[in-house]
Amino acid sequence: MSHIEHLDQIYRTSPRRVAKMMAIMLGICLVGGTIFFGMWDYWISGVSPASIARAGKVEITSPVVATGKEIPVSLNFIESSDFRTFAFNALPGEPDHNPTITAAVGDKIIFNVKNAGKSFHAFGVTQEDEGTGGIIPGSNIQSASNPIKPGQGGQSEFIPGKEGIYYYICTVPGHRAQGMQGQIIVGDVSAKTENTETEPITGSPMPAPELKKAPETIVKEKPEQTMKEEPKTNTPFTGTISISPGASTPGCDKTNECFIPSDVTIKVGETVTWSNNDSAAHTVTSGTPTDGSNGTFDSSLFMAGKTFSHTFDNTGEYTYFCMVHPWMTGKIQVN
């Protein structure tokens, strides 16, 4: 009831028009919601180019003549019950732990991967020997931002274009360092002795969300880890020490992974061969970086892919280093 007769007509809206407005808005929300939820995985499926570029060099290998041989590999992501150790298929010390795959150039390795753990994971193959960069296109299954949830799985394939050592890893940051990596040996290259001294993440991490009772996980506790990392070899010494890829950059010495294995025990009369699996030239020189060469053996510079051998005729402890990259050190105990 308006008391203002002299005013222009006052127009008030009606319930019908208000309902129409609500219907339009609701309709827009429903359409938007359908698009969003219908394509739920798409919106976070990709990775920025900057993140690919930052993490190592992705080798674009030229198309390979496929040999026609297919190597199917089944891998399960698993975790130790305290979530400090991660691995493929079995925990360290158990059979089939992080199985090494051998292949020839041109073979097609088909990965069939399943998340048998409680945390989230993702998969990829890289040539980098640490970190989650340099994932070879086609080998990846999902990503850290769009990970494989427990119970889920996926497939990918990898055709190596050249000889060398590749690694299949979990590409979620930190998981490789916690043990989720294995080797793919392509061609006639010595296997790197697997460093099972995975850095345990101490402290008290909370278990991953969706904590259910563990159905089948291997519960064996990892043996006590010392603070200083000393890699223990758990495969017997085959006579070859590998100069690891990337040893020409400082950092491998922190984990004693410049020469793998870096500590070796042999018998008198045995021969040790060093294989240069890095891209840079190295030396293997007896002595220490601070005191220099002591003359017992010296390979002088040998190139990538080459080897150097020395036969130890006397007992004793022999330390050696690389003259070009003095952070690289190793030791041979001759009994």
Added chain:
Amino acid sequence: MSGHSNWSEWVYIGVVVAILVWVGAEAWNVERIIDHVPENAEVIKVTGQQWFWTFEHADGTIEKGELHVKKGIPYKFEVTSKDVIHSFNIPDYLVLMDAVPGRINTVWFVPVDAGQFPIQCREFCGLIHYNMRGTLYVEDGLDR
């Protein structure tokens, strides 16, 4: 434009400004003292990465996820990151400093109580930011 001549407003503004000046001066003074790192502080290098902390003591010992220090000794943290920005935080000791890739930030403290204290990340860094935790162990002057 600014022709206010009411005395009550001037008094009020005067009081507000006085309080702010006092807060500013006190803050300046305290920060000046805190900003000065003691000469004999032991250096610990802190590296944050997705999603855990790594500590390197002055003698080269490396700890991951946990940090052992001795009571009563000043420690200086040199904090950096390997990937994204994190923030190194020991809330019980008010230690807080961003871990920025490409630079090293410094913060120091003296642990005065023995015991265990949480370490956490205080800058959003992704999926496990909420669980990027660790433990500080302060020991009673025992040799490590």
Added chain:
Amino acid sequence: MVLELQKPRPVWQIMFSTHHTDIGLLYIISSLTFLFMGGALALAIRVELFSPGTQFIADSMTFNRIFTVHGTNMIFLFILPFASGVGNYFVPIMVRYKDMAYPKLNAIAFWMIPPAAALIWLGFADFGWYGQPPYSMISSPSPAAEMWIFGLKILGVSSVLGAINFIVTILKCKHPDLPLSKVPLLAWSFLSSSLIVLVAIPTFAAALLMLLTDRLGVTGFFNPALGGDPIAYSHLFWFTFHPEVYVLVIPAIGMMYEIIPRFSRKPIFSHSSGMFAFILLSIVSFASWAHHMFATGMSFTEKTVFMVGTLAAVPASAMHVFNFLATMWGGRAKYSTPMMWAIGGIALFFSAGAGGVVNTAMPLDFITHDSYWVVGHFHLFVFGTIAFGSFGFLYYMFPYITGRMYNEKWGKVHFIITLIGAVLVFFTQHILGLYGMPRRVFDYPPFPAWIEMNQIAGVGAMLLGVGMTIFLVNMIYSSAKGKEANMEDPFGLGGKYYYPYQRKNPHHD
């Protein structure tokens, strides 16, 4: 007298209209829609954090996306458009001009919002509303991140166009008989916030472009591997967004300048103080941005400079509080719903500012930085001041715009529930922050103090949800079937105090 009411027109005519009242209402209605959508996200966050462990959000990626979109949406799709809507509707009336200076540009500025909103809501990025590199550059997935960047770029352009429109309208199109010093304070608030937008937003537009090219790997502005510095982004971002928070708050203060004198039945204590405080605030707001970055490793001198700059802005805000209190003092206040909201807003504004002074005291920032204290602090501003002022103004303008009265009882119930809820959530979060709980966390360890406070905050959030539902129903029902309002004096304030900006025939003025 009525303000502006158009006879019922077909929907498409409203959509294509360039008249300031239509565009104003489009802004207001769409911003309120986003308020409720963002509010639903907030409830999801509070429920998830009610206890340690997973409640109902499956993983941390989803949680991270929820808080990112909640923040982005509330600032860019609720507060800013709502203010633009109020400004569009009322500024031409207040300066006694027939429309905004550039009506078609005005429409374009509004219609940029739906596509930008679609980009933001569909992508649902995960890096927090700051978009801080290196995370947003190397760790955040595509295409969500790029969609967020493009959405915000479009919104930035929309803001700048709106700002230009306001400045020209107020300064150049005002009635020749109306001196600038007599322009109402609500219009002044739009003038000062538009001036800030004009200077501050282009910096963020640059930062967004740099972030995009960095993400694509083309440049390395913020990438340490390519010689860049992530802290450069922080500087660019906060150089925009510290002044921007004043852009958010100043229109709400302007709205309170409409409500408080009217409902106190007394003129504003000092119009010139209000003008001075707005202009001072717009200038000094540029002097404090790096107080958000105290923990990034700034030197003592740098931190001191920005602490002083932050403290310098406080007296201007204090002048507004004084103006409001001095206006109410000695007046004959009627505590209708709009007045209650305005008074509640002033009280929470004061608390927010007090908390801010704590933050800017350099050593204290190292206790509060990136903890729940900050969450409580800024929510007291954006919700306690801006939303309270906005709701009050909505209730106030409701009869003039719709010709009907809202339900006064339910309006008061909305206020009481929301005030209690806001105190429960945001004051508790201050204390939670002092206990060390970080921001942006999907879950937390089962410390008893943290659990208790999160639960109190959860209850508060539920109350806010209830209040907002009451509000929604009140608004919709009353606009359709509310009692017809007495257009001369809808609030029964008495003869002399009706809305002064009357227009006999808006199209022929």
